[in-house]
Amino acid sequence: LGLGHLPAPQNFPPPSALKDMKVTLEQKDLWDSFHDIGTEMIITKAGRRMFPTYKASISGLDPNAKYILLMDIVPMDDNRYKYHNSEWVVSGKAEPLMPGRLYIHPDSPATGTQWMKQSVTFHKLKLTNNAMDQQGHIILNSMHKYQPRLHIVQANDVYSLRWNSFSTFAFPETSFIAVTAYQNEKITQLKIDNNPFAKGFRDNGGNRRERAIVST
Amino acid sequence: LGLGHLPAPQNFPPPSALKDMKVTLEQKDLWDSFHDIGTEMIITKAGRRMFPTYKASISGLDPNAKYILLMDIVPMDDNRYKYHNSEWVVSGKAEPLMPGRLYIHPDSPATGTQWMKQSVTFHKLKLTNNAMDQQGHIILNSMHKYQPRLHIVQANDVYSLRWNSFSTFAFPETSFIAVTAYQNEKITQLKIDNNPFAKGFRDNGGNRRERAIVST
DNA sequence: ATCTTTCCCACCTAGGTGTGAACC
DNA sequence: ATGGTTCACACCTAGGTGGGAAAG
Numbered sequence: 001l002g003l004g005h006l007p008a009p010q011n012f013p014p015p016s017a018l019k020d021m022k023v024t025l026e027q028k029d030l031w032d033s034f035h036d037i038g039t040e041m042i043i044t045k046a047g048r049r050m051f052p053t054y055k056a057s058i059s060g061l062d063p064n065a066k067y068i069l070l071m072d073i074v075p076m077d078d079n080r081y082k083y084h085n086s087e088w089v090v091s092g093k094a095e096p097l098m099p100g101r102l103y104i105h106p107d108s109p110a111t112g113t114q115w116m117k118q119s120v121t122f123h124k125l126k127l128t129n130n131a132m133d134q135q136g137h138i139i140l141n142s143m144h145k146y147q148p149r150l151h152i153v154q155a156n157d158v159y160s161l162r163w164n165s166f167s168t169f170a171f172p173e174t175s176f177i178a179v180t181a182y183q184n185e186k187i188t189q190l191k192i193d194n195n196p197f198a199k200g201f202r203d204n205g206g207n208r209r210e211r212a213i214v215s216t
Numbered sequence: 217l218g219l220g221h222l223p224a225p226q227n228f229p230p231p232s233a234l235k236d237m238k239v240t241l242e243q244k245d246l247w248d249s250f251h252d253i254g255t256e257m258i259i260t261k262a263g264r265r266m267f268p269t270y271k272a273s274i275s276g277l278d279p280n281a282k283y284i285l286l287m288d289i290v291p292m293d294d295n296r297y298k299y300h301n302s303e304w305v306v307s308g309k310a311e312p313l314m315p316g317r318l319y320i321h322p323d324s325p326a327t328g329t330q331w332m333k334q335s336v337t338f339h340k341l342k343l344t345n346n347a348m349d350q351q352g353h354i355i356l357n358s359m360h361k362y363q364p365r366l367h368i369v370q371a372n373d374v375y376s377l378r379w380n381s382f383s384t385f386a387f388p389e390t391s392f393i394a395v396t397a398y399q400n401e402k403i404t405q406l407k408i409d410n411n412p413f414a415k416g417f418r419d420n421g422g423n424r425r426e427r428a429i430v431s432t
Numbered sequence: 433a434t435c436t437t438t439c440c441c442a443c444c445t446a447g448g449t450g451t452g453a454a455c456c
Numbered sequence: 457a458t459g460g461t462t463c464a465c466a467c468c469t470a471g472g473t474g475g476g477a478a479a480g
Contacts, residue, residue, distance in 0.1 A: 200443035
């Protein structure tokens with residue numbers, strides 16, 4: 001079990017008490033369309049959201065027990081990558097990584113009923129390349145390959161978080177390479193086409209206004 | 217102690233263990249300028265924020281104990297009011313009120329250290345006149361007079377909330393009359409002058425653009 | 433040179449304001 | 457008629473996008 005690296009098998013066998021627990025990734029088609037090309041996620045100093053957003057629907061929890069949901073993002077290998085001739089190639093050894101930060105879902109702790117009644121979304125999670133980040137964002141190295149993981153922990157509050165009874169889920173289609181600027185223009189176009197916040201960059205059938213010239 | 221009405225004295229004597237607990241209302245000058253005229257707060261079906269925002273700085277908590285902070289808003293008397301000849305006058309008996317809802321500060325529960333390190337703001341609290349509200353907003357009756365109260369409860373989580381050890385604080389300058397439309401135009405003007413979201417209604421020294429005519 | 437990162441920007445989404453007419 | 461409520465709206469704040477130039 002590599003220190004902070006992705007363990008195999010990806011999904012831990014859940015404790016017997018939770019054997020019916022099931023997690024389904026939402027918007028799988030969208031994730032797949034990115035994954036087929038090679039997903040890239042922008043990381044910035046201030047922190048950047050992931051797109052697509054990680055959303056999951058959960059079943060099989062004890063309705064009355066309390067759970068904390070968290071995400072972490074672990075390196076998939078020991079390589080550093082570069083984008084060369086329209087493909088990702090290994091370019092060296094991975095940078096050393098600080099112990100991975102955890103993003104605790106802000107609704108935590110909540111009962112099984114509350115987690116199951118609607119899908120759980122992690123849209124507020126942010127990625128940063130700033131190793132000194134003070135805002136609790138997840139710190140990653142650019143040009144490295146990562147795998148997000150969802151953890152479900154039965155615990156009464158975030159302070160008594162113990163790692164003695166939890167289930168971990170990793171969906172391969174959510175893996176990505178962290179970048180500070182998009183490398184593959186097909187990824188850029190998929191983001192523009194699907195992220196509502198990037199609508200300004202869509203080609204509206206020739207009706208798009210030209211960008212204004214800034215006079216300084 | 218009137219059922220759901222404002223008890224006297226307004227501030228409960230705190231438990232001895234919390235005798236050093238202190239709560240200071242922020243932006244007291246702003247609250248005072250409203251209070252001097254007669255504060256009105258809009259209530260709507262969808263829920264409306266309060267302005268000024270209720271903010272408090274807190275000291276004297278046990279740094280390591282965990283606390284939940286809540287607000288409720290209680291009737292100040294049994295009257296219904298109306299605004300007549302530029303003043304508020306009693307116009308009848310109060311409407312019956314559902315048991316008051318509590319607004320639990322979203323950072324709850326947190327340690328004394330966390331509550332004390334910066335001021336606590338309740339800007340997300342919303343008021344509604346919709347008795348069937350499903351979104352957890354505080355339900356009030358229009359044309360009735362109210363007093364917001366802050367409660368500090370030592371408790372480990374929101375589910376085990378017990379009313380056996382808490383402190384209540386009520387600042388008279390935060391009392392208000394709930395309305396569906398402003399009655400006193402001095403209140404309207406104070407809101408426009410101070411609420412950033414109402415900047416569009418400020419008179420910019422004659423530079424304000426005329427409102428566009430809507431063609432339908 | 434080449435590759436990667438940073439910064440400011442126009443352009444969006446999301447949602448908090450009082451208005452004034454319509455509604456009851 | 458009168459008094460109170462609702463609704464669509466223009467106009468804001470707040471903050472999430474990738475672009476492109478500049479910087480490293």
